[in-house]
Amino acid sequence: MEPLLTIDQVTRRFGGNVAVSGVSFSVMKGDITGLIGPNGAGKTTLFNCMTGYISLDAGTIIFEGRRINGKRPDQMCRLGMVRTWQRVKPLGKLSVLENVMIGAFVTTASPKVAGKASLEQLQAVGLDRYADQPAGTLPIGLKKKLELARVMATRPKMVLLDEICGGLNHAETESVLDIVRMLRKRGVTILFIEHDMKAVTSICDRIVVLSSGEKLAEGTPEEITSHPAVIEAYLGGGYHAQG
Amino acid sequence: MKKILIPISLLLLALFLPELVGRNPYFTGIMINVLMMASLASAWNIPGGYAGQFSFGHAAYFGAGAYTTLILLSGNPIDPLLALLAGVVTASLIALITGSIVFRLRGHYFALASIAVAEIVRLSVLNLQFTGGAQGILLSDLTFHGIDLNSKIPFYYGMLMILVLSMGTTAYIQSSRMGYYLQAIREDQDAAASLGINVALYKNRALLVSAALSSVTGSLYGLYIRFIDPGAVLDLRLSIEIILTAIIGGVGTIWGPVLGAILLVPLAELLRSNVIGDTLISMGIVSDVSPVGHFFKEGLAHAHVLVYGVITVVCILFMPQGVLGITRRRK
Amino acid sequence: MLIIQSLVSGLLTGGVYALAGIGMSLVFGVMNVSNFAHGDLMMLGMYLAYFAFTLLHIDPYLSLVLILPVSFLFGFLLEKLFVSRVIHHPHQNQILLTVGLGLIMSNSALLAFTSDPRILTTTYSSSSVMIFSDVSVSVPLLLSFLVTCAITALLYLFLARTRTGMALRATSQNREAAQLMGIDVSKMSAITFGIGTGLAAAAGALIAPVYYIHPMAGHNFLLKAFTVCVLGGLGSVPGATLGGLIIGVVEAFSATWISTDWKDVVVFMLFLAVLLFRPQGLFGKRGGE
Ligand SMILES: Nc1ncnc2c1ncn2[C@@H]1O[C@H](COP(=O)(O)OP(=O)(O)O)[C@@H](O)[C@H]1O
Ligand SMILES: [Mg+2]
Numbered sequence: 001m002e003p004l005l006t007i008d009q010v011t012r013r014f015g016g017n018v019a020v021s022g023v024s025f026s027v028m029k030g031d032i033t034g035l036i037g038p039n040g041a042g043k044t045t046l047f048n049c050m051t052g053y054i055s056l057d058a059g060t061i062i063f064e065g066r067r068i069n070g071k072r073p074d075q076m077c078r079l080g081m082v083r084t085w086q087r088v089k090p091l092g093k094l095s096v097l098e099n100v101m102i103g104a105f106v107t108t109a110s111p112k113v114a115g116k117a118s119l120e121q122l123q124a125v126g127l128d129r130y131a132d133q134p135a136g137t138l139p140i141g142l143k144k145k146l147e148l149a150r151v152m153a154t155r156p157k158m159v160l161l162d163e164i165c166g167g168l169n170h171a172e173t174e175s176v177l178d179i180v181r182m183l184r185k186r187g188v189t190i191l192f193i194e195h196d197m198k199a200v201t202s203i204c205d206r207i208v209v210l211s212s213g214e215k216l217a218e219g220t221p222e223e224i225t226s227h228p229a230v231i232e233a234y235l236g237g238g239y240h241a242q243g
Numbered sequence: 244m245k246k247i248l249i250p251i252s253l254l255l256l257a258l259f260l261p262e263l264v265g266r267n268p269y270f271t272g273i274m275i276n277v278l279m280m281a282s283l284a285s286a287w288n289i290p291g292g293y294a295g296q297f298s299f300g301h302a303a304y305f306g307a308g309a310y311t312t313l314i315l316l317s318g319n320p321i322d323p324l325l326a327l328l329a330g331v332v333t334a335s336l337i338a339l340i341t342g343s344i345v346f347r348l349r350g351h352y353f354a355l356a357s358i359a360v361a362e363i364v365r366l367s368v369l370n371l372q373f374t375g376g377a378q379g380i381l382l383s384d385l386t387f388h389g390i391d392l393n394s395k396i397p398f399y400y401g402m403l404m405i406l407v408l409s410m411g412t413t414a415y416i417q418s419s420r421m422g423y424y425l426q427a428i429r430e431d432q433d434a435a436a437s438l439g440i441n442v443a444l445y446k447n448r449a450l451l452v453s454a455a456l457s458s459v460t461g462s463l464y465g466l467y468i469r470f471i472d473p474g475a476v477l478d479l480r481l482s483i484e485i486i487l488t489a490i491i492g493g494v495g496t497i498w499g500p501v502l503g504a505i506l507l508v509p510l511a512e513l514l515r516s517n518v519i520g521d522t523l524i525s526m527g528i529v530s531d532v533s534p535v536g537h538f539f540k541e542g543l544a545h546a547h548v549l550v551y552g553v554i555t556v557v558c559i560l561f562m563p564q565g566v567l568g569i570t571r572r573r574k
Numbered sequence: 575m576l577i578i579q580s581l582v583s584g585l586l587t588g589g590v591y592a593l594a595g596i597g598m599s600l601v602f603g604v605m606n607v608s609n610f611a612h613g614d615l616m617m618l619g620m621y622l623a624y625f626a627f628t629l630l631h632i633d634p635y636l637s638l639v640l641i642l643p644v645s646f647l648f649g650f651l652l653e654k655l656f657v658s659r660v661i662h663h664p665h666q667n668q669i670l671l672t673v674g675l676g677l678i679m680s681n682s683a684l685l686a687f688t689s690d691p692r693i694l695t696t697t698y699s700s701s702s703v704m705i706f707s708d709v710s711v712s713v714p715l716l717l718s719f720l721v722t723c724a725i726t727a728l729l730y731l732f733l734a735r736t737r738t739g740m741a742l743r744a745t746s747q748n749r750e751a752a753q754l755m756g757i758d759v760s761k762m763s764a765i766t767f768g769i770g771t772g773l774a775a776a777a778g779a780l781i782a783p784v785y786y787i788h789p790m791a792g793h794n795f796l797l798k799a800f801t802v803c804v805l806g807g808l809g810s811v812p813g814a815t816l817g818g819l820i821i822g823v824v825e826a827f828s829a830t831w832i833s834t835d836w837k838d839v840v841v842f843m844l845f846l847a848v849l850l851f852r853p854q855g856l857f858g859k860r861g862g863e
Contacts, residue, residue, distance in 0.1 A: 051437065053433065053436075072436070072441070073433070073436035073437050074436050074437075074438075074439050074440055074441045074442070077436075077437060077438060077439035078439050082437065082438070082439075083437055085433075085434065085437075089431045089433060089434035089437075090430075090431075090434075091426070091427050091430035091431055091434060091435070092430055092431075093426070093429075093430055094423075094426055094427065094430060098423060098426075101423060102423055102424070102427045102435070102438045102440070103438045103439070105420050105423065105424070105438075105439070106438070106439040109419075109420045110420075111418065111419065111420065111423065114420075150438060154438060154439060
């Protein structure tokens with residue numbers, strides 16, 4: 001197994017606030033890696049750094065053996081690293097199908113080919129019924145699935161999922177997790193920010209824990225759920241109470 | 244089939260329109276203005292309606308075309324077509340400079356910067372020597388491959404060609420990847436970038452195409468009117484009229500800008516020419532000497548921009564999608 | 575001494591630009607709206623001062639006591655009736671709405687007052703005082719500047735000391751958080767637009783004695799107010815204050831050493847340069863993203 005992504009001593013400040021502080025870890029090809037931590041731990045900021053939305057103050061990010069600091073978001077997408085958004089960003093006036101086509105255009109310039117490929121992605125996530133509806137009118141659960149379909153249409157090597165289950169009920173969460181498993185079967189490497197511990201432990205091969213911008217722990221789900229510092233800082237009694 | 248039938252029959256109608264009005268110079272003049280505004284609004288619509296980048300300085304590209312062409316032709320026996328191409332080059336340069344400064348920024352900045360660039364162009368033309376300054380430029384004689392250019396008819400067909408070119412370009416962009424990309428940028432820049440769209444590049448392309456089309460329109464207008472000054476072709480008011488035409492018709496559609504021009508230009512003409520006031524007075528509805536009559540006769544002639552203002556406000560408040568709206572296209 | 579002369583008259587004019595810029599910046603900060611009618615509101619202020627002087631024989635500087643409340647009310651109503659309806663729309667709609675309102679104002683003025691420029695001539699219009707040995711200062715400009723300082727000081731006090739002022743600043747910092755804290759943000763918007771309009775009209779009234787008053791005067795001022803705002807950072811009141819002074823001086827220097835014809839070009843070039851090199855402005859609140 002070789003790492004697809006290596007994050008080395010990455011630091012990002014906002015004024016005096018250090019949002020990400022000297023974080024290092026690697027993501028293995030084909031794995032689902034969980035990135036967890038309390039609100040404000042710096043998870044989304046790390047995603048923003050990796051996908052070129054904000055610059056790093058220090059550190060390096062290596063993707064497929066290449067240093068990718070300073071690349072633009074669209075370049076990262078074309079290199080094969082694509083993200084979803086914690087606050088979903090549907091292209092509201094475009095139809096659901098057209099939203100996915102925007103992703104598919106990474107692989108082809110032909111609207112016809114992109115349309116066909118996109119319809120397949122919509123079927124894969126179960127949104128094909130809504131293909132002609134404006135994306136802005138979907139309920140939140142379906143918008144999250146649309147984010148996934150859009151990302152899948154770019155034929156990524158690695159996807160970064162930012163709280164893809166946030167705000168969903170149990171059934172919706174399960175069906176989104178099924179899509180994530182399907183992605184993994186297709187050979188896509190996944191880095192997965194999630195609050196729902198049950199979702200994380202059930203699906204992840206490895207877990208990285210952030211707290212106040214720093215890496216607190218890293219390991220298999222079993223190691224993490226029994227790690228004293230993690231239980232102390234993040235899970236508290238809550239996780240055990242939930243079972 | 245229906246999809247092609249309507250445009251074809253409209254085009255046929257447009258081709259025979261001058262004959263239908265008996266080659267009447269007055270009506271031909273108004274129709275040239277309709278075609279010109281339709282073409283400008285179509286060009287504006289590519290970055291404005293599709294990509295959501297509202298330029299408030301499109302007069303600069305129109306004026307760049309008109310000025311470059313007329314400056315080159317006055318005193319030089321060169322082909323008007325070459326002079327027109329030179330206009331495209333000037334306008335493209337202005338577009339590239341504007342785009343490279345502001346397309347890294349978002350929101351209000353592009354609107355603001357586009358005004359600033361247009362004002363710099365206007366003031367430069369006003370204060371430079373070779374542009375004729377405030378006096379403007381007069382083109383005394385013009386020949387073009389033996390066509391009689393003293394009639395308005397050739398310019399009618401010229402403008403029609405440019406409008407067809409603008410609409411064709413829009414239709415081509417809309418049906419290609421670029422059209423999807425521009426609309427994605429309009430809806431959400433961050434999401435667009437995360438899906439592999441080089442946002443600045445596509446905004447620049449859209450502006451460049453738009454500037455080139457506006458410049459060609461300006462060149463033909465210059466040849467048609469043969470006298471231009473900064474107030475007529477570079478004013479902020481022209482930029483705003485272009486936007487209103489597109490907005491009222493419906494942005495982000497092929498036909499919206501055309502519809503806007505068909506509605507607005509004759510309305511402006513109606514107000515300017517006193518037709519309304521004269522009719523009301525001759526019908527005895529209002530008296531010539533009453534203040535109301537005076538207003539209709541004198542005031543209304545200057546009121547077309549006021550009416551534009553009212554229409555804009557009403558339009559934004561009650562139908563921000565314009566008459567056509569951002570319809571579902573590509574059926 | 576030419577340099578000091580330019581500097582002084584630049585600073586004095588700059589004070590009035592600052593006043594106009596502050597109004598616009600405040601509106602941008604609190605409402606996130608670019609007000610394209612700002613220049614036309616200044617133009618209305620010019621006419622108000624003119625008519626107060628010619629019809630009511632009130633000195634233009636004293637007439638501010640009337641103009642400020644009247645224009646505040648006008649702005650408050652404009653916000654309630656029109657601007658508030660587009661506050662959650664895309665910014666293009668906000669721009670177009672204010673453009674439309676501006677067109678209505680300028681062209682109504684054109685219908686009502688004709689396009690003939692008017693001149694407000696007071697007894698002291700062309701008088702000047704000497705400071706130092708050979709630097710002269712025009713009296714109306716000096717008075718304008720002093721009144722500007724007074725209004726700006728009052729505004730700072732209002733923003734820093736009163737409950738409403740603090741609520742305005744909180745809304746400007748973070749609209750959602752302010753709402754959560756129980757601040758009535760829609761009322762804040764109306765008050766802000768009222769203040770913005772009041773400041774624009776006051777700026778218009780203050781330059782009325784030294785400018786031609788005509789219905790289209792707003793265009794030029796609109797661009798200047800924007801330049802002031804962007805220079806100081808959209809949304810920043812201290813930034814707009816400093817930005818106004820800088821623009822005044824740049825204008826005066828380019829009029830002296832380049833030419834009067836090109837002074838606006840220099841100002842707009844500066845505007846583009848700021849966008850290129852420091853889009854967040856000198857004291858920007860929102861980054862140049
Ligand atoms: N654009 C920004 N400007 C200023 N501070 C920010 C910005 N984005 C994030 N932060 C701060 O960085 C910290 C980490 O935030 P974030 O990455 O969103 O956390 P998480 O996603 O783990 O909940 C927080 O303190 C947040 O306030
Ligand atoms: Mg987050």
